Amino acid sequence: LTLIFDGGKGAVAVLLARAFAGEGAAQAAALFAFFGHCFPVWLGFKGGKGVATFIGIMLAISWPIGLMVCATWLLTAVISRYSSLSALLASGLSPVYAALIGRHDLFMLCVLLAVLIYWRHWANIQRLRSGTEGKIGQKG
Secondary structure (H helix, E strand, C coil): CHHHHHHHHHHHHHHHHHHHHCHHHHHHHHHHHHHHHHCCHHHCCCCCCCHHHHHHHHHHHCHHHHHHHHHHHHHHHHHHCCHHHHHHHHHHHHHHHHHHCCCHHHHHHHHHHHHHHHHHCHHHHHHHHHCCCCCCCCCC
8 A cells, every 4th residue: 555655646746747737847746746755844854765656756757667667676576586676776777768768858857766766775775785685575
């Protein structure tokens, strides 16, 4: 349910903004929905890492990019069993996917969101580097 609601939050913001104000507004809504998830005022600016919201945003702003992001996350998770590595690869490749399908208008949004995901995952990156990051399904 958390994945659905967090992803839905990003998707709804993008879809509503696009419907009422166009593509530029959709990108702004994507950015603000992401920031709102990661830095909510009511939680003292301490929120989530933004991956589910990012996926919802990508699916709504460009479903082909969204599907490539989902496939990257899933394939990486199956192979490595690291959720954080899956998120880092999926978000990091999103600007490449935008360029590949000719959505150059989304390139900078993808870069910015990926940079923020990497920043939010800094501790996970350190654990991945040291070999102490927990794997999907691992106890303890």
